[in-house]
Amino acid sequence: MDVGIIGGGVIGLLTALKLIDQGATVQVFDQPMSRPPASWAGGGILSPLFPWRYSAALTALTMNAQRAYLALDERLGQQHLPGLEVSPSGLLMPSVDDRPEAMRWAARQEIKLCMVDAGQIEPRLSGEGALWMPQVGHIRNPRLVAGLVRLLHQAGVFVEDQPVLAIERCQHGWRLQTPRGMVQAGRVLISAGAWSAPLLAPLGLRLPVIPVKGEMLLYPAAVPAPRCMILRDSGYLIPRRDGRMLVGSTVLPGVFDQRPSAAAYGQLESVARNLWPPLAGIEPEAHWAGLRPGSPRDCPFLSEVPGNPGLFIATGHYRNGLVCAPASAEIMAALIMGETPAIDPAPYSLSPSSSSPP
Structure with a gap:
């Protein structure tokens, strides 16, 4: 497996879809019953609330969200799947x-x-x-999550309904410990929302989420x-x-x-x-x-984890996960594939100071 994704919210699922479109093999791990993603719970407004009150870095992630969701809605329609109800x-x-x-x-x-x-x-x-x-x-965000899962299914990727209990580095990447055993991936993306920080803590890293x-x-x-x-x-x-x-x-x-x-x-x-x-x-x-x-800042963490090659983080979106998701997924897919993102990823980095041991 090329990439293991921990977290089946909209950002993890969109990133998985983009990676698959680029030919990567992907596995997604999630706990939708005990740890449901924030993606389904919000309103689906395709703008930050009072958008002028945010930083330029946050604005850059939100500008093309509606266009991206309209394109995804068209893709779902072409596959005869229920649409997102973009209104x-x-x-x-x-x-x-x-x-x-x-x-x-x-x-x-x-x-x-x-x-x-x-x-x-x-x-x-x-x-x-x-x-x-x-x-x-605005969109019907539960339809978005369901639509992404169905597109992944059509590509042969099924979201594993099991938690990742721990991650550890190994010779050829990373090992993910699950209740059903160990899984190995060349690269790992942690996009588990509010549950992301505990996965980094055993590595001696503090994620302020x-x-x-x-x-x-x-x-x-x-x-x-x-x-x-x-x-x-x-x-x-x-x-x-x-x-x-x-x-x-x-x-x-x-x-x-x-x-x-x-x-x-x-x-x-x-x-x-x-x-x-x-x-x-x-x-x-x-x-x-x-x-x-x-998190303490108004833009998310979208980066490789300092000192841990092949381990990536995408979380801390707070109230703007849905509107930032298309751009966030673009950035993460590019970083994971070793490419340069169209949006400068520097403002979203997890700096050594913000990920230092507690």
């Missing part, structure tokens, strides 16, 4: 305080963003000043949905094509507990009423939690 509904942001910064950022990036009365886009919000990004879309719990509510199509996504500092609402509405999300750092909580349920109900008043009195039909991989 370019636009993103409306009422009552934003730092509008001048937003406008300057949009001009630099040549992104369409304008100031409007919110009522021009959604009549129920008339009277509020807002920022409007008409080209921002922690779990950040986030919870969501899904509302039934009981009242008319807004025409677009709505984002405020308190949260966001995403209208799905079937009339359902997704409301998110909470932030609780340092917690590995994946159980939905009553406190988050109440908080999100309040957010829902604030974002879309017709939801007052409507009972959500689903409530779930996921664990994001958070």
